[in-house]
Amino acid sequence: MATRLVQINMKARNDSALGRFWAEALGWGVDSEGPGVTNLEPVGFSYPDPVAVCIDIVASPEPKTVKNRVHLDLATTSKAHQAQLVARLRDLGATLADVGQGDVPWTVMADPEGNEFCVVEPRAVYQDTGPIAAVVVDCTDPREMVRFWGQAMDWTLHEVTDAYAAMRSAKGVGPYLEFIRTNDTKTVWNRVHLDVRPYPGDDMAAEEARLRALGATDPGIDQTAIAWTVLADPEGNEFCLLTPR
Structure with a gap:
């Protein structure tokens, strides 16, 4: 049994407006499964x-009250592309952000609701990831x-x-999942979190038990009204274990 990372979940005061921003930013399609939920995925994606x-x-x-512990890194193919993407994102409503990064080759930005993300300089490792180079998680212990x-x-390690860890789908496609060591500890519910899904035919209860045995814990919320x-x-x-699919 195993899960795989299938999506990230962002909280927003205006989900449709933020969805339009990220759809334009990534060149993806936008849909909705119901009121208050906006879904983004590549055009033609299955x-x-x-x-x-x-x-x-x-x-x-x-x-939003604190820096997010989960953010996106966007890929670029050249320094010119990086500059063009930053300019286009600013036109869409993003702003430059200072999270104490200092003099770095990537550009830290915030979307219209203040969610931090990075436009990274061209790196060979990200040339085949698609628009999202990595989903990045701040942590105190990457190992x-x-x-x-x-x-x-x-996924494959x-x-x-001690300061950094990276994983990617075992099929060698899509973005990386990266863990970056920080000195900050988690203080509030994450506005951006990971959603993982077991494979078709797997048992949801057994997978939950397996994750708990690995060290997952109960966040202490009422879950009686949700299927995941x-x-x-x-x-x-926090992360969501979705139903097998």
């Missing part, structure tokens, strides 16, 4: 497929995080150090 990690944007009245997620999912399961990883980051 969900789920490791070639892309999709985005669900869900309406929430709670304001422990990749230990958990490496067993939770069937590419690199691990909300858990937290070893550093308290």
